[in-house]
Every structure is written in C-alpha cells, then in structure tokens.
Amino acid sequence: MESKMYEDYENYKLLFDEILDMTEDGFVVTDIDGTILEMNKSYCDFLGTTKEEAIGKHIGKFIKNTKMPEIAATGKKEVDVIHEFANKEKIQGDDFLLVTRAPVKRNGKVIAAVAQVKFRFHTIKLAEKLRVQDQELKYYRDELRRLGEDKFSDDKIIGNSKEFEKTKRLAEKASNNNLPVLITGETGTGKEVFANYIHYASDRKDKPLISINCAAIPEELLESELFGYEEGAFTGAKKGGKKGKFQLANGGTIFLDEIGDMPMHMQAKLLRVLQENEVERIGGYKPTPIDVRVISATNQDLKKLVEKKKFREDLYYRLNVINVHIPPLRQRPEDIELFVNKFLDELNRKYKTNTSISPKAMELLKNHTWPGNVRELKNVVESAYALGDNEMVGIKQLSSDIITSGKKLSSGFKGNDLDLIINEFEKEIILDYLVKNDYNVSKTANELGIHRTTLYNKFKKLNIKISKDIKIE
Numbered sequence: 001m002e003s004k005m006y007e008d009y010e011n012y013k014l015l016f017d018e019i020l021d022m023t024e025d026g027f028v029v030t031d032i033d034g035t036i037l038e039m040n041k042s043y044c045d046f047l048g049t050t051k052e053e054a055i056g057k058h059i060g061k062f063i064k065n066t067k068m069p070e071i072a073a074t075g076k077k078e079v080d081v082i083h084e085f086a087n088k089e090k091i092q093g094d095d096f097l098l099v100t101r102a103p104v105k106r107n108g109k110v111i112a113a114v115a116q117v118k119f120r121f122h123t124i125k126l127a128e129k130l131r132v133q134d135q136e137l138k139y140y141r142d143e144l145r146r147l148g149e150d151k152f153s154d155d156k157i158i159g160n161s162k163e164f165e166k167t168k169r170l171a172e173k174a175s176n177n178n179l180p181v182l183i184t185g186e187t188g189t190g191k192e193v194f195a196n197y198i199h200y201a202s203d204r205k206d207k208p209l210i211s212i213n214c215a216a217i218p219e220e221l222l223e224s225e226l227f228g229y230e231e232g233a234f235t236g237a238k239k240g241g242k243k244g245k246f247q248l249a250n251g252g253t254i255f256l257d258e259i260g261d262m263p264m265h266m267q268a269k270l271l272r273v274l275q276e277n278e279v280e281r282i283g284g285y286k287p288t289p290i291d292v293r294v295i296s297a298t299n300q301d302l303k304k305l306v307e308k309k310k311f312r313e314d315l316y317y318r319l320n321v322i323n324v325h326i327p328p329l330r331q332r333p334e335d336i337e338l339f340v341n342k343f344l345d346e347l348n349r350k351y352k353t354n355t356s357i358s359p360k361a362m363e364l365l366k367n368h369t370w371p372g373n374v375r376e377l378k379n380v381v382e383s384a385y386a387l388g389d390n391e392m393v394g395i396k397q398l399s400s401d402i403i404t405s406g407k408k409l410s411s412g413f414k415g416n417d418l419d420l421i422i423n424e425f426e427k428e429i430i431l432d433y434l435v436k437n438d439y440n441v442s443k444t445a446n447e448l449g450i451h452r453t454t455l456y457n458k459f460k461k462l463n464i465k466i467s468k469d470i471k472i473e
C-alpha cells in the first residue's frame with residue numbers, strides 16, 4: 001500500500017532532495033526541453049552554482065554540450081558514457097565525467113530526463129592526493145624517528161671522563177636486552193637522559209617510551225595512572241574508562257622516575273605486574289597481558305630505604321637487575337668544560353650570537369662542587385649568558401657562591417708561608433667581588449659580609465688599588 005507520505009508531493013520532494021544530497025555523485029533532472037527541475041548539491045558544487053541559481057534555468061547554460069534534451073527526444077538510455085566538457089573553464093579540474101542518462105516515461109511518453117554523473121576522475125585525483133600525503137606522512141614519521149635517535153644517540157650524551165664512559169658503556173649494554181634497569185645518581189645528573197638513551201638505542205625504539213614521576217602524582221591517583229580503570233570504577237571515572245601508563249607503553253618502555261617515592265601498597269601492586277606481566281585496571285576483572293621494559297630511577301639510596309622498611313626488598317631486586325649509576329659532576333670535573341661549551345653553543349645557535357667564556361670564569365666553574373649537577377650547571381651558564389654582553393661570559397656574570405666555592409678549590413698552595421697563601425687567596429676573592437660589583441666598595445663589603453672600614457683596611461694590607469684599570473685576568 002502506498003504510504004500517505006508518497007501521496008504528499010511536498011513530503012516526497014523533501015525525501016528526494018535528502019537522498020540526492022547523500023551521494024557524492026552528481027544528479028540532475030530536466031524537463032523534456034532541458035530546463036533544470038532538480039540538481040543535487042554535489043553537482044551544483046562541481047559546476048560552481050547553487051540550487052537556487054540553477055533550478056528553472058536551461059541546462060545548456062551550465063553545460064554547453066549537454067545531451068539531456070536529446071535523451072528526452074530519443075527516449076534512449078545511456079549508461080556510463082564519457083562526457084567531455086566543452087566549457088572547461090567552469091569545471092574544477094575534471095575534463096571528463098562518466099554519465100548515465102535516462103528518459104523518465106509515463107504511460108510510454110517521456111516526461112523528463114535524469115542524469116547521474118560519476119566524478120571518477122575526481123576520485124582518482126583524490127586517491128593520488130592521498131597517496132602523496134601518505135608518502136609525506138611516512139617521510140615525516142621516519143624523520144621524527146631519525147631525530148629521536150639522533151637526540152639520544154651516544155654522542156649526544158655529553159661526557160667523556162673515564163667514570164662517565166663506564167656509565168655510557170653499561171647503558172649501551174642495557175639497550176641490547178630487555179632486563180629491568182635501575183638508574184641511580186644525584187639530582188640533575190642526567191638519569192632521564194639515560195632512560196631515553198637506553199630506550200632509543202633498543203629495538204623498542206619505534207614503540208612508546210612512557211614516563212611517570214612517582215613523586216609528582218598524588219598517592220590516590222598513582223594506581224589509576226599506572227594501571228588505568230574501567231568505566232564506572234569510581235565516582236568521577238571517565239566514560240569508557242582509561243588506559244594506564246603500562247598499557248600505553250605496551251611493546252615499549254616505561255620509565256618510573258623517583259621510584260623511591262612510591263608508596264608501599266603501590267609497590268606490592270607494581271611487583272605483581274612485573275611478575276605476572278599483566279595489568280588489571282581498577283574495577284576490572286580480566287587482566288591484560290603486557291610486554292613492557294621497565295627502567296626506573298632514583299636519587300635516593302634504595303638499599304637504605306629497604307633497611308628502613310620503606311621499600312620492598314623483593315621489588316628492589318626485581319628493578320635493580322642492571323644498575324646504571326651516574327657519577328655526580330664533581331667526580332668528573334673534566335666533563336664540566338664540555339658541558340659549558342655545549343650549553344654556550346646551543347645558546348649561540350639559538351640567539352645567533354658568538355659568546356665565549358673567559359678562562360678565569362671557566363676555571364671557577366670547573367672548581368665549583370655542583371650540588372645540583374648538570375641541571376645546575378646548565379642554569380648557571382644560561383643566566384651568565386643572559387647577564388653578559390653577548391661577547392664574553394666572565395667572572396662578573398657568575399654568582400658569588402660559584403666564585404667563592406671555585407676559589408677555595410682552585411687556590412693551590414703555591415708557597416710555604418701560610419700567611420702569604422691566605423693573603424693571596426683573600427686578595428683574589430676581594431678582587432673578584434670588586435669586579436663583579438663594578439668597584440662599588442659598599443656593595444662588595446656587604447656581599448662579603450664585612451664592614452666597609454674592614455674592607456678598606458684589607459685594601460691597604462693586600463695592596464689593592466681601587467681603579468677600574470685593575471686587571472684581574
């Protein structure tokens with residue numbers, strides 16, 4: 001039975017329009033003379049017109065060599081014929097179209113003509129465009145990987161002191177297997193740099209390296225961050241649940257930074273994951289198998305934490321299969337110069353300058369004890385560079401603690417007379433502070449923590465003359 005809707009012309013038209021606009025092919029309906037009765041959006045777009053503009057006009061206005069009146073006149077259908085455009089200037093790139101045209105008959109009499117236009121060439125071009133884009137994407141992906149490798153390749157890790165070379169060789173060995181690695185070292189020694197290096201030198205390099213700082217995440221969130229949760233696992237749980245870092249790192253590496261700060265109950269859960277090689281999301285009942293290489297790092301003495309019962313002994317042994325220890329900077333002063341030059345190079349490249357460092361300033365940096373290690377050194381170089389005049393980083397740009405700590409170590413004993421040595425040492429410090437403070441005596445006295453009069457007395461005793469011509473380098 002014919003639906004009421006089909007009897008209603010207006011409803012039928014709406015339905016017809018909707019269907020026509022769904023297809024990417026072009027459709028046109030004309031009366032027997034070629035006046036456009038309907039044209040869908042795809043075809044309008046293709047011809048650079050609109051429905052409002054086209055309907056009621058003769059099709060020849062848009063397609064000069066149109067065959068629609070001919071179809072109506074002959075009453076013959078044409079399937080998938082090639083149509084070459086005469087008015088190319090209007091057409092967006094396609095010279096040919098595949099067209100099916102048919103007369104519409106009622107009681108054997110032609111009442112209209114319809115045509116379906118397949119934008120095949122359009123599609124072929126689109127496919128070609130996609131192929132080119134795909135190639136580009138592949139190129140950039142490879143490039144990114146190459147950059148990643150480059151970033152963490154052996155020679156990008158600064159340091160060639162004997163101690164440091166040992167560490168590098170161990171890390172290189174670690175990258176050839178899948179065993180757990182524990183990286184130890186004081187803050188700022190480059191533990192994260194090494195975790196990156198091990199991952200990108202391993203055959204997991206094309207898979208993710210996922211890092212998590214166990215100290216930075218609130219205790220109550222750590223479990224869901226590491227292992228994920230199912231939908232509805234707790235109030236506020238995201239729809240669809242959430243993958244944990246272990247799942248995200250599947251096939252790759254997880255870097256558990258500051259592992260010494262992991263709460264005891266999480267340590268038990270972590271141990272289970274490492275033993276079973278599977279994770280269970282919070283609120284889940286089916287564990288998921290995982291293949292993840294674990295690298296952890298700490299600046300704490302985990303052994304001591306084990307003794308104090310703050311770290312599980314079984315977990316400690318499971319994580320510490322390969323121990324990569326990074327020596328503090330003060331134990332490898334030979335590397336300091338390399339770092340300073342590298343950081344200055346980076347700044348020069350970034351800001352297109354040519355700043356160098358004075359030998360005296362370099363000497364002080366080499367003699368500083370660097371409690372904050374490489375991170376501290378990097379900050380010092382950056383701030384000295386920022387304070388300088390773009391040509392030279394000198395003592396003036398260094399902070400007083402670097403000058404004093406550097407001096408203490410650098411003033412080797414040059415004579416036998418203790419007073420003489422002390423005087424020489426004192427004179428050097430005062431001169432450095434004077435230069436740093438632009439020969440402002442009050443400021444210098446203030447920074448040295450002595451009275452101005454005392455400072456003047458020292459000038460006399462040490463034969464220091466206040467003049468900007470004083471050369472200390």
Ligand SMILES: Nc1ncnc2c1ncn2[C@@H]1O[C@H](COP(=O)(O)OP(=O)(O)OP(=O)(O)O)[C@@H](O)[C@H]1O
Nearest residue numbers: 157158159186187188189190191192193299374375
């Ligand atoms: N050998 C190295 N070569 C190049 N850059 C380094 C090296 N070691 C450290 N750095 C740089 O020093 C800074 C600190 O390094 P990183 O964050 O890896 O230290 P960390 O030991 O993980 O510190 P923390 O214990 O505080 O987390 C970074 O800017 C890093 O790029």
